[in-house]
Amino acid sequence: MINISLDMQTVLAGVGMGLLVYYVIKRMRYRLPPGPWCIPLIGHYKVYSSVAKHRKIAELSKVYGPVVRLSFGPVPMVFLNDVEVVLEAMVKKKADFSGRPHSPSGDMFSGGGKGIFLSTYSPTWRYHRKIAGKAIRHYLQGDLLENMIQNNMNKFLDKMAEEKDPFIIRNHLDLMIFHQLYTICFGEKPAINDPEVKTLLELNEALFTDFGAGVLEDVVPYLKDVYTTAKWKKLSSNTDQLLDIIRAKFKQHVDTFEPGINRDFIDSLLIARQEAEKEGDEAALEILDDTRLVLTISDIFFAGVDTTRFTMDWFVYFMTKHPEIQSKCQEEIDRVVGSECPSMKHRDTLHFTEACMFETMRLGNFIVMGFPHMTICNSQVGGYDIPKGTTVFINFWALHHDPKYWREPEKFDPYRYLDENGKSKTTKPDSWLPFSAGSRVCLGETVAKPEILLMCANLLQRFDIRLPDGVKPNPEIKITGFGIELPSDYKIVVKERI
Numbered sequence: 001m002i003n004i005s006l007d008m009q010t011v012l013a014g015v016g017m018g019l020l021v022y023y024v025i026k027r028m029r030y031r032l033p034p035g036p037w038c039i040p041l042i043g044h045y046k047v048y049s050s051v052a053k054h055r056k057i058a059e060l061s062k063v064y065g066p067v068v069r070l071s072f073g074p075v076p077m078v079f080l081n082d083v084e085v086v087l088e089a090m091v092k093k094k095a096d097f098s099g100r101p102h103s104p105s106g107d108m109f110s111g112g113g114k115g116i117f118l119s120t121y122s123p124t125w126r127y128h129r130k131i132a133g134k135a136i137r138h139y140l141q142g143d144l145l146e147n148m149i150q151n152n153m154n155k156f157l158d159k160m161a162e163e164k165d166p167f168i169i170r171n172h173l174d175l176m177i178f179h180q181l182y183t184i185c186f187g188e189k190p191a192i193n194d195p196e197v198k199t200l201l202e203l204n205e206a207l208f209t210d211f212g213a214g215v216l217e218d219v220v221p222y223l224k225d226v227y228t229t230a231k232w233k234k235l236s237s238n239t240d241q242l243l244d245i246i247r248a249k250f251k252q253h254v255d256t257f258e259p260g261i262n263r264d265f266i267d268s269l270l271i272a273r274q275e276a277e278k279e280g281d282e283a284a285l286e287i288l289d290d291t292r293l294v295l296t297i298s299d300i301f302f303a304g305v306d307t308t309r310f311t312m313d314w315f316v317y318f319m320t321k322h323p324e325i326q327s328k329c330q331e332e333i334d335r336v337v338g339s340e341c342p343s344m345k346h347r348d349t350l351h352f353t354e355a356c357m358f359e360t361m362r363l364g365n366f367i368v369m370g371f372p373h374m375t376i377c378n379s380q381v382g383g384y385d386i387p388k389g390t391t392v393f394i395n396f397w398a399l400h401h402d403p404k405y406w407r408e409p410e411k412f413d414p415y416r417y418l419d420e421n422g423k424s425k426t427t428k429p430d431s432w433l434p435f436s437a438g439s440r441v442c443l444g445e446t447v448a449k450p451e452i453l454l455m456c457a458n459l460l461q462r463f464d465i466r467l468p469d470g471v472k473p474n475p476e477i478k479i480t481g482f483g484i485e486l487p488s489d490y491k492i493v494v495k496e497r498i
């Protein structure tokens with residue numbers, strides 16, 4: 001017994017010594033970014049176990065500077081906390097920082113890093129980004145986007161108008177935006193209570209909650225090979241069900257595809273495949289297999305729904321919190337759009353409403369720490385070395401609250417984006433980066449901005465949105481899975497304006 005415990009002590013001392021030597025050698029070889037001391041292997045527990053990591057890390061950056069290095073368990077990670085270092089890494093040295101780290105749960109969702117979002121920097125990722133980007137831009141042609149938004153919104157605004165008691169708008173927005181992305185991706189206009197859309201929403205919600213709360217197998221990757229936890233089974237089954245729906249849609253499209261006719265996003269991808277066939281581009285055809293295309297569709301669908309619905313939720317929250325700003329948007333919408341339907345032609349003259357959307361994206365910045373990047377080679381940022389294979393996060397929350405760039409960062413102030421004549425400034429403040437920057441910049445930005453603006457304009461054209469009588473805005477923030485920040489549940493009442 002005594003011998004065993006002595007042996008254990010020796011082993012532990014050996015491991016400790018080994019770690020210390022490794023740490024010292026690594027420190028000597030590289031000029032690593034600074035960060036507070038932590039217990040090896042355990043890491044900065046107080047930071048990574050906190051729900052508001054982004055806020056804690058922003059605080060640390062006041063002490064350690066804009067590039068902070070922390071250990072999440074045994075894994076070192078780097079956090080970029082101001083726009084200068086973000087642009088240096090993501091734009092100036094863009095390829096260096098454009099990888100994505102692997103994780104067991106990410107691999108489950110992306111068939112081992114296929115698709116776009118979870119695929120690391122590679123020619124295959126670049127090619128899928130290119131064809132998906134072209135497919136998204138297709139919606140900016142003619143009146144495609146505005147017609148789709150109009151048709152879809154009318155159904156849901158009618159539903160909201162039927163609400164007699166105060167209600168949570170999030171539930172309506174979620175359904176509305178799921179229907180919208182469903183039409184973009186699959187071409188169909190489902191009925192308001194379509195069961196398949198409902199299933200997609202429920203699966204997305206379950207996956208969001210479960211992935212968002214963290215997955216044990218990502219910390220102990222070998223666990224899944226020896227024991228399947230109940231949560232892993234649930235994640236795997238929900239992922240399969242969700243991808244099965246998209247696979248079925250994809251197959252329907254392949255079976256009914258007519259060359260030269262582009263019905264939706266899936267057809268755009270099939271057209272890209274057809275062009276590669278015509279050109280005999282074997283390299284492209286090899287990576288345009290059904291599995292990868294299905295994952296690209298899934299990425300667009302889910303990247304589009306959550307971001308759009310959370311932005312709309314924050315927009316309504318700010319409009320109820322600042323009724324005077326809501327009235328100013330309505331004055332503008334009445335003046336510019338009148339009784340027409342808000343459309344792309346009004347986009348460039350809805351300066352104030354657009355400024356409110358930009359400010360919503362800053363202050364209601366739900367993607368607080370973005371998505372992990374990974375260095376694909378040894379690189380540097382802010383004067384520090386970042387070794388190959390390091391996970392790097394952009395702290396968007398820190399950028400959007402940086403007092404160097406934002407006076408009174410906690411204030412909802414659309415005038416930040418307007419010149420003295422009330423027109424949109426030609427450039428936005430430097431530290432406004434909700435869509436990120438560089439090679440991994442959001443692929444949907446070009447469509448998300450007009451889509452959200454038209455939705456905001458439609459909503460405020462039709463309704464006055466208020467908190468119920470006697471209710472004050474709730475300043476509390478709800479931090480959900482992945483650290484996403486949302487307003488606490490709030491109820492509203494709507495009154496038809498016309």
Ligand code: HEM
Binds near residue numbers: 300
């Ligand atoms: C308000 C709306 C949106 C916001 C704020 C937003 C923001 C972001 C951010 C921060 C990223 C991560 C960039 C990085 O890794 O550094 C991202 C990636 C992405 N977004 Fe968006 N997004 C929005 C809407 C959309 C929409 C509507 C679509 C699709 C129609 C979309 C498709 C994508 C895709 C495919 C990626 C992955 C890009 C890659 O990894 O190469 N997004 N978005």
